[in-house]
Amino acid sequence: MPHSRSQPSLHHTEGVRKAWFILLIIGGQILLPILTITMLRSNKIRRDATLINVFVTWTLFSVIMCLLFYTGHQSGDEPPHGLCLAQAILAYATPPMVTTALLSLVIQVLCCLRDSTTLYYNRRSIVAKRRNYRTTALVVLPYFVFIVFLIASAV
Numbered sequence: 001m002p003h004s005r006s007q008p009s010l011h012h013t014e015g016v017r018k019a020w021f022i023l024l025i026i027g028g029q030i031l032l033p034i035l036t037i038t039m040l041r042s043n044k045i046r047r048d049a050t051l052i053n054v055f056v057t058w059t060l061f062s063v064i065m066c067l068l069f070y071t072g073h074q075s076g077d078e079p080p081h082g083l084c085l086a087q088a089i090l091a092y093a094t095p096p097m098v099t100t101a102l103l104s105l106v107i108q109v110l111c112c113l114r115d116s117t118t119l120y121y122n123r124r125s126i127v128a129k130r131r132n133y134r135t136t137a138l139v140v141l142p143y144f145v146f147i148v149f150l151i152a153s154a155v
Contacts, residue, residue, distance in 0.1 A: 014075070021069050028062025050101070050108040053139045057094075057101040064090045092153040097146035104138035 036055040039047045067087040073079035111134060 017074065021066060021074070024062040024066050028059055029066070032059045032062070048105075048108060048112075049135050049139050050105045053142065054098075054101045054105050057098045057142055061094045061098050064094050089150060089153045093146050093149035096149050097142045100145045101142040104141055108135065108138055 032055050036052055036059070039052055039055075064087065067083065067090070068074045068079055071079070071083060073083065078084070111131075115131060
């Protein structure tokens with residue numbers, strides 16, 4: 001009895017793999033760094049550090065996902081064990097890092113909205129000091145999560 005689902009053809013999976021690497025390289029390793037550098041170099045408009053941090057973590061994600069591609073082992077024979085293990089460990093740790101960076105951005109936006117009402121009531125110095133500590137913590141947190149997941153996946 002034939003199966004109702006057919007296996008994807010090798011040509012189909014090769015096309016998906018090429019599209020994946022094209023998106024990672026063009027979007028994550030060319031366009032995002034250009035956008036990030038443009039935001040950092042702009043003197044007229046201040047961007048929040050958590051927004052820039054989201055772009056940096058996405059760039060790291062795209063580089064890590066392309067390690068086998070850059071070494072020429074994305075298809076064909078098995079890659080060297082060390083390289084495969086390194087990418088597997090890094091690939092396990094990067095999605096939580098990116099997710100935490102995005103969550104940090106959302107928290108920062110919500111806190112800035114809340115602080116804007118506090119600023120209205122003239123407690124600027126307290127709010128500014130609290131905002132600096134919060135921003136630093138929210139920028140560092142994704143990398144802490146990355147290290148925790150890196151260690152957990154390596155053990």
